[in-house]
Every structure is written in structure tokens, then in C-alpha cells.
Amino acid sequence: MKQLPLDLQLPEPFGFDDFLIGPNLEAFLALKALADGEGQESVIYLWGEAGVGKRHLLQATMARAQEHGLIARYYDAATTDLGETAHGAQLLAVHHVDQLDAETQIVLFGLINAQRERGAAIIMAGPQPPMQLHLREDLRTRLGSGLVFEIQPPADEDKAALLRHRARARGCEVDETVCRWLVTHQSRDLASLTRLLDALDREALAAGRPLTLPFVREALANNALSDKTPGPQSAT
Incomplete structure (x- = not known):
């Protein structure tokens, strides 16, 4: 008799312990420091091809920050609009910045400035370096104003x-x-x-x-x- 499988789908792990660091040690340590409340940089931008782990790093950073009691929020610009709830967080993550429309590009520009003024931090990610993105010039400049890391695939x-x-x-x-x-x-x-x-x-x-x-x-x-x-x- 054919045995029926149990269709149990465990959630994809998005912790730092589950990330294969490979050639990305510098980026990994910078994000971990932010999550632990020890980082000094207010703007970090990650870029790289699909599948290298940018989303994993963003969500792992937010999860670890929340474990330390920080107000940390993750947004995927491809599926969720940036809104008023993005303000006031100690740590923000915005993925797929290349998907922002004209209005939300203005919102993100304001959020980057606000996070800096408050002594808070924002981490963003996209498929290309800041200056190669099809975004407003002032936003591209802001994206590249802090630490910029290319996330590379492991062996x-x-x-x-x-x-x-x-x-x-x-x-x-x-x-x-x-x-x-x-x-x-x-x-x-x-x-x-x-x-x-x-x-x-x-x-x-x-x-x-x-x-x-x-x-x-x-x-x-x-x-x-x-x-x-x-x-x-x-x-x-």
C-alpha cells in the first residue's frame, strides 16, 4: 500500500546561525553588530544577484534585534508599501528597493534622513549597486552614503x-x-x-x-x- 506523506512545511530559517557566511564576513559582522545594538553605522546597503541571501540577512538582523528588545521592522518593497508604521523603529530593513515607485522613493528618502537624525539605523537591499539602480538620484546617493556590501554566493x-x-x-x-x-x-x-x-x-x-x-x-x-x-x- 502506498504511504501518504505528511505535508508538513517548516518555516525557512532566517537566523544568523543559519546563514552560510562564505565570502560575506564583513557584511555579516556589521549587521550582527547593529542587531546587538553595538553598530555605529546608520545606513547599510546590500546588493547582489537573486538567491545569495540578502533577504535572509535582513530578516536575521531584524529577528536578532527584536530578541534584544529593539524595535525592528522589515519591509519588502515588492509586496508592502512603506507607511507611517515605518517611523519610530530603532532598526529598519527595506528589501527590493529597486521596486519602489515614485511616491515610495520619496518616503524612503525621508526615512533614511529620519533614521540618521534619530541615531537609529536602516538596512536596505537591491540587485545592483546604488548608482546602477533606476531610482531618483538623491535616493541613490543616500543608499550609497553608508556601508555598501556586495553579497556573494558561497562555494x-x-x-x-x-x-x-x-x-x-x-x-x-x-x-x-x-x-x-x-x-x-x-x-x-x-x-x-x-x-x-x-x-x-x-x-x-x-x-x-x-x-x-x-x-x-x-x-x-x-x-x-x-x-x-x-x-x-x-x-x-
Whole structure:
């Protein structure tokens, strides 16, 4: 009899302990200092291609700051408008600044100035360096007025190790060869890889088979996951 898998989706971890630092130590330490209330910089801008972990870093910083009792708020400009609730926070994070329309660009410009005047901080992120963004010139200048870090992807072997760690945290025992194969043959976006591995684990459970590399190849070749894998989510 075919065993039905339990469709339990654990939330994606967004803590500092879950971030694979790789070549991003300087940015990691600067954000951690802000979250701990020890940072001196009021403006930090992160940029890099999709999937390198910008959202992870922003949300990890906000979560750690809140653990320390700071008022910290996260906004994704692609889905949420900046409003009055953004004022008054000790630490702000604004992701996808490239998605701001003309009105919200003015709002963000004012927020950056307000955070500086209050001795508070704001962290922002986008896909390109400040001066390459299609935004108001004065806003681009403000984005680049503090610390600017390019967030770079980790090496494939480090991704495979973290992928296995995340799988085991979800109760999924997977061989290291499976993780290495997924990293080199599928998306190199860790969030997408984690969701794929979750789907493969459920498929293996339903089939009553171990999650081995032959099973993974078979499942992907047969498009067994085409209607079971969660849709794409931003992990930038």
C-alpha cells in the first residue's frame, strides 16, 4: 500500500546561525553588530544577484534585534508599501528597493534622513549597486552614503553541507552525495534547493523508498514533482 506523506512545511530559517557566511564576513559582522545594538553605522546597503541571501540577512538582523528588545521592522518593497508604521523603529530593513515607485522613493528618502537624525539605523537591499539602480538620484546617493556590501554566493561544497544541515533539521536524513548532486545539477539558490529537497523527501516517503541519488534522478526525470513542489519564493 502506498504511504501518504505528511505535508508538513517548516518555516525557512532566517537566523544568523543559519546563514552560510562564505565570502560575506564583513557584511555579516556589521549587521550582527547593529542587531546587538553595538553598530555605529546608520545606513547599510546590500546588493547582489537573486538567491545569495540578502533577504535572509535582513530578516536575521531584524529577528536578532527584536530578541534584544529593539524595535525592528522589515519591509519588502515588492509586496508592502512603506507607511507611517515605518517611523519610530530603532532598526529598519527595506528589501527590493529597486521596486519602489515614485511616491515610495520619496518616503524612503525621508526615512533614511529620519533614521540618521534619530541615531537609529536602516538596512536596505537591491540587485545592483546604488548608482546602477533606476531610482531618483538623491535616493541613490543616500543608499550609497553608508556601508555598501556586495553579497556573494558561497562555494558549492558549502551549499551542499548547509543543504544537508537544513534537511536534517527538518527530520530528513539525506546522503551527502544527494545534496552535492542537487547543488551542481539543479538551482544554486539555497531556498529553492531546500524546497526541492522537502518535496523529494515527501515523494520518497509516499513511494516507500529511501531518499537516494537514484531515486532523486528518477523522480526528477519522470517529472514526479511537477505538481508537488511549492511555487518560487523570493530568497534574495
